[in-house]
Amino acid sequence: MFKQNWSCLSSHGSRARTDGDSGIKTVRGTKIGLKNYEAANHLSPAAFAIHDHSNYDRTVGLGELSVVLNGVEFRTRHNDYKLVMSSRTSGNYHAIEDIPFPDVPPEVLRKRNVEGQIEEMREWFKAFQNQDKSKRDYTKYFKPVLCYLEGAWTLDQEIEEPFPSDRHWLDATSWADLYEKNRFTAFTGVKNRLENIAFLPSTIMSVDPVTGKVQYAQWNYRILCSPIKDDIPLAYFYQEDDLSFRVDTGQTILETASTRAARFKLFDPARKMNYQILDEIFATVPGKDNHGSNLTFTVFGEEMFNTAYTEQNALLNSAYYHRSYKSFKSGAGGITYAALGFNDENIWVAQTRQPRVAPLTTEQCTLTPNKANRFTKRCHDAELRVSYAIPLEVIYMTPLLLIMYLVTCSAGPLDRSDPADTIKSFIHVLASDGQVKKVSSSGTRVILQNIEGIGKIRLRYPIAPVHGEGSPVWKELNALKDKVLESAEGPPPSVLLE
Structure with a gap:
């Protein structure tokens, strides 16, 4: 019976890995319609349930997500995460620090x-929107950060809040309590009103062959952000065409681009396909050992090399996230390049030494020369602990984050399309000149209010992968969509269905 249960757990993970890539499956449903595509999928209608909490310090609005990460299927609580990063000074488990905000020019x-000041600041936003550095180098004050979802199997016996949030928390006193509340909501169909219940599975990690002792592991996740060293041109964000949304709303792809439903793929056409801009960014994102760690490990006795270097073999620092590596010798397929996962475009992995992360034990073997000018094979058991990650979004931080409220004398009306937003109206403050000013919060927003002479400016670019996009069916549908719409570069800006 035990072997049967363990086999079922392994089979479920294997099936999830081959059904699609690591990514988001769906979000909580909020409506139904005559056609099935009118209901929520990965849009609700905002991409991945993103929304605004710009009146909270550092808070980024993000709803509940159903996710697959390296074959592990789980569901998050309502996230509403914060702009924080892995610590640069501490190696303690889950040590974090605030991301520095850009200065005011x-x-x-x-x-x-x-x-x-308003007029001058408007010119800086105009330079960012137009990507024009000739008069004002906006790249000094408009800083991109990558926000990502990280998951790992842990040995934690006590329930742990995965990451800080001003608005949400796991509404359970223990892992068992969380499991029972999940069973209740699943069996009855009801929801936790505040959306503070997550489905986080457990598994059998290993069995001692001598004593038969079983080691269980508990899945947990968190959301962090990481500053991006260099500027990312807006031209690198390629909008994905979700026809389900466009047919339902009757919008062109250009019209969709200015809504919260737009999602993107970050891609630099000048780079090689197997080391894209996301690979370079993730190579600066540490796993659970935080910044400054340098780890390596071997794969069946062979060293892993960094795919960033084509002409030389540099050992891969596996303490930072990566989704590929090189071997010294070509494999059975005739190439030295190896992507992580069997066929998963979106799985990044980082090694860690944190004892709270569940280990996998594997036999590590090396060949050493002997006196007979031959090689002796020496093997030993080695433990490996890893975490996994997928990108969620790129957020451009602006100088407005340094102040809680900004004067909005010439700003357009608020976006009131999502009831999850917490900034509903303007407030009035007494300025230093004795005048009452109408102001609005200046925290992180998906799209800024209309700025006179400039328009709406997007600051959040959702780039999370969708789990289903990795399936053979979805790949065929995308190819068919491009073919039917007669565009080698992608679908045209509008679709006419008769």
Whole structure:
């Protein structure tokens, strides 16, 4: 019976890995319609349930997600995560620190009055929107960060809140309590009103062959962000065409681009396919050992090399996230390049030494020369602990984050399309000149209110992969969509169905 249960667990993970890539499956349903595509999938209708909490410090609005990560299927609580990063000074488990916000341009601060500062700041936003550095180098003050979802099998006996949030938490006193509340909601169909219940599975990690002792592991996840060293041109964000949304709303793809439903793929056409811009960014994102760690491990006795280097073999620092590696010798397929996972475009892996992460034990063998000018094979058991990650979004931080509220004399109306937003209206404050000013919160938003002479500016670019996109059926549908719409580069800006 025990072997049968263990086999079932392994089979379920294997099936999830081959059904699609690591990514988001769906979000909580909020409506139904005559056609099935009118209901929520990965859009609700906002991509991945993103929304605004710009009146909270560092808070980024993100709803509940159903996710597959390296074959592990789980469901998050309502996330609403914060702009924090892995610690640069501590190696402690889950040590974090605030991401530094960009400075206000000195040209703005030199203006003598509020009106002049507003006008100058507007010019900086215009430069960012137009990607024009000729007069104002916006890249110094508009800083991109990668926000990502990380998961791992842990040995934690006590329930742990996965990451800080000003608004949500796991509403359970133990893992068993969380499991029972999940059973209740699954059997009855009801929901936790505050969306503070997550489905986080457990598994059998190993069995001692001598004593028969079983080691169980508990899945947990967290959401973090990581500053991106260099600027990312907006031209690198290629909009995905979700016809289910466009047919339902009657919008062109250009019209969809200015809504929260738009999602994107980050891609640099000048780079090689097997080491894209996301690989370079993730190579700066540490696993659970935090910044400064340097780890390596061997695969069946062979070293792993960094795919960033084509002309030389540099050992891969596996303490940072990667989704591929090189071998010294070609494999059975005739190439040295190896992608992680059997066929998963979106799985990044990082090694860790944290004892709270469940280990996998494997036999490690090396060949050493002997006196007879031959090689002796020496093997030993080695433990390996890893975590996994997928990208969620790129957020451009602006100088407005340094102040809680900003004057909005010339800003357009608020976006009131999502009831999950917590900023509903303007407030009035008494300014230093004795005048009452109408202001709005300046925290992180998906799209800024309309700015006179510039328009709406998007600051959040959802780039999370969709689990189903890795399936053979979805690949065929995408190919058919491009073929039917007669565009080698992708579908045209509008679709006419008669």
